[in-house]
Amino acid sequence: MNTSDFYYDLPQELIAQEPIYPRDTSRLLVLHKETGNIEHKTFRDILNYLNPGDCLVLNNTRVIPARLYGIKEGTQSSIEFLLLTRKSNDIWEVMLRPGKKAKPGSRFIFGGGELVAEVMEIVEGGNRLVKFSYEGVFENILDRLGNMPLPPYIKKELKDKERYQTVYSKHEGSAAAPTAGLHFTDDLLEEIEKKGVKLAYITLHVGLGTFRPVKVTNVEEHKMHSEYYDISRESADMINSSREKGKRIICVGTTSTRTIESAADADGIISEKKGWTDIFIYPGYKFKCTDALITNFHLPESTLMMLVSALAGKDKIMNAYEEAVNLKYRFFSFGDAMLII
Incomplete structure (x- = not known):
């Protein structure tokens, strides 16, 4: 299976540059994975596809203002962390730009001077381990000095930082x-709960590796x-209870999918658990716990394209993406x- 199998042609003008308002008025393409049938809806219509007893799994991580601009001590040259x-x-x-300026012992x-970083070592991929020194609370300093780390394909400035957070974000x-969770509003979540759908919150702190292209030809070599992820006892019990009753586990986003698939045992049972996951889901993977998925449209040849193809079938996904491009999603x-679904 080659990486190029997951390529599709995307016109630049279809890359969204700003969030839609209200959040739940975005479009929704519904792909029935057994038949390949496609429906075109609005996100609020998600209510019609959720049944009492189903369990929505949502990632309540919160994005930190992780981009910092500073100078190198001694040279005054600019640096981006x-x-x-x-x-x-x-x-x-x-991750640093430019990286060559950051040898062990370098200070930025x-x-x-409110925040100072010293490079400790160079790690795999050319990233650095750095130690910060400061007075006060790091999170408060970061909130003042940091910028929201929008993906490089978004060129437009984000005026409201909270639009790059889910309404249920909690753990920084x-x-x-x-991003699949960005479509939900508090009102929509309330309506979903009123319908008898369970909301199980898990945490997976999303790294930028999510967006990195697959550089190997053979997918399996990636x-x-x-x-890092964390699943509470309460959320594990919710998921297991729905499965025991024959109800569906519907993940909100690929991060939620990767979390519960990492934590599930061979029988699909989830336990209270925390740790690190590097699970790679691509076609041929047998899902242990996930029945359905709410997700965004992903970059060509990405691991996220491979994950959704594992769930729905590559041909059905590529057909759905072609239709989405033609209809200017x-x-x-x-x-x-x-x-x-």
Whole structure:
């Protein structure tokens, strides 16, 4: 299976540059995975596809303002940091531009000295481990100095930072939003619960590896990035209860899918669990727990295209994407949604 099997042609003008308002008025392509039939709806119509007893799994991670602009101590040359993963309290793995300026021992200044970073070592992929020093609370400083790490294909400035957060975001730690959840409003979630659908919140802190292209020809040779997840006892019980009653587990986003598929045992049972996952889901994978998926439209040749193809079948996905392009759906993070059911 080759990476090129997951390529499709996308006109640049279909890449959404800003979020739609209200959130739940985006378009919704419904793909029936058994038949390949396609319906075209509005996101609020999701209510009509959810049944009492079903369980929606939502990722309540919160994006941190992970992009920092500063200068190199001594030379005053500019540097851009992108915080990827917190290794301990003040030690982070970061991506830098330009990276050549950041040898071990190099120091970088942000906010006129309010925050200082020293490079400890170079790690796999050319990223750096850095140690930050500061006075006060790191999160408060980051909130003042940091910028929202929008994907590189979004060129337009985001005026309201909360539009790159889900309305249920809670636990800070992501370098990118779990974008399938951006379509939900508080009112819509309330209506979903009133219908008898369970809402199980899990946490997976999204890393930028999610957006990196697959560079190998053979899909099976690709190595996934690792991301931290946390599933509470309450959420595990909700998911297991729905499965026991023959109801569906519907993941909101590929991050929720990867989390519960990582945590599930061979029988699809979820337990309270936290840790790191580098699970790679591509066609041929046998899902243990996931029945359906709410997701956005993904980049060509990406691991996310491979995941949705594993759930619905590659040919059905490629056909759905072709139809979405022809009907001018909006693509990627701020784009429209797909329900695979």
